[in-house]
Amino acid sequence: xxxxxxxxxxxxxxxxxxxxxxxxxxxxxxxxxxxxxxxxxxxxxxxxxxxxxxxxxxxxxxxxxxxxxxxxxxxxxxxxxxxxxxxxxxxxxxxxxxxxxxxxxxxxxxxxxxxxxxxxxxxxxxxxxxxxxxxxxxxxxx
Numbered sequence: 001x002x003x004x005x006x007x008x009x010x011x012x013x014x015x016x017x018x019x020x021x022x023x024x025x026x027x028x029x030x031x032x033x034x035x036x037x038x039x040x041x042x043x044x045x046x047x048x049x050x051x052x053x054x055x056x057x058x059x060x061x062x063x064x065x066x067x068x069x070x071x072x073x074x075x076x077x078x079x080x081x082x083x084x085x086x087x088x089x090x091x092x093x094x095x096x097x098x099x100x101x102x103x104x105x106x107x108x109x110x111x112x113x114x115x116x117x118x119x120x121x122x123x124x125x126x127x128x129x130x131x132x133x134x135x136x137x138x139x140x141x142x
Contacts, residue, residue: 039120042085046117046128049085053078053094054132057111061096064137071096071111079113086128089115098136105138 056078061071075094079086094113098106114129 035121039117039124042120043117043126043128045085046087046115046126047130049079049082050089050113050115050128050130051132053082053086053089054111054113054130057094057096057113058109058132058134061098061109061111062134062136064139066136069096071109075111075113085118086113086115087118089113091115106136107138109134109136 053075057071057075060066060074063070072094075096076090079089079094092114094111096109096111098109100106110131110133112129112131114127117126117128119125
């Protein structure tokens with residue numbers, strides 16, 4: 001087996017060195033695909049984090065006789081505990097709006113969380129904005 005390999009090397013194989021060249025051509029493409037897939041995963045994690053924070057805010061704000069700001073506090077607490085998947089959320093902060101505002105007991109609450117996803121690829125920045133909606137708990141007469 002070893003003698004056959006020596007004879008083939010001595011004969012001057014025309015395909016010799018082709019594998020490193022192929023790898024050098026394909027490696028940038030492989031790296032781009034790898035980093036692109038990681039960036040897509042980071043965007044989806046940021047969207048999921050923003051949506052869960054918005055839902056947390058809605059759940060806190062929709063409880064019976066919830067105080068003003070309970071939803072924003074809950075969403076902010078969730079985002080601080082969730083880690084850094086959503087970047088820049090604290091600049092605008094989560095918002096929770098109850099509607100209608102002209103009646104003593106509002107009927108609906110909407111919370112919105114926005115920010116940016118982590119950037120794995122330099123210069124690539126994706127805005128993330130998620131909204132959750134719910135009905136405010138209240139006592140009604142039959």
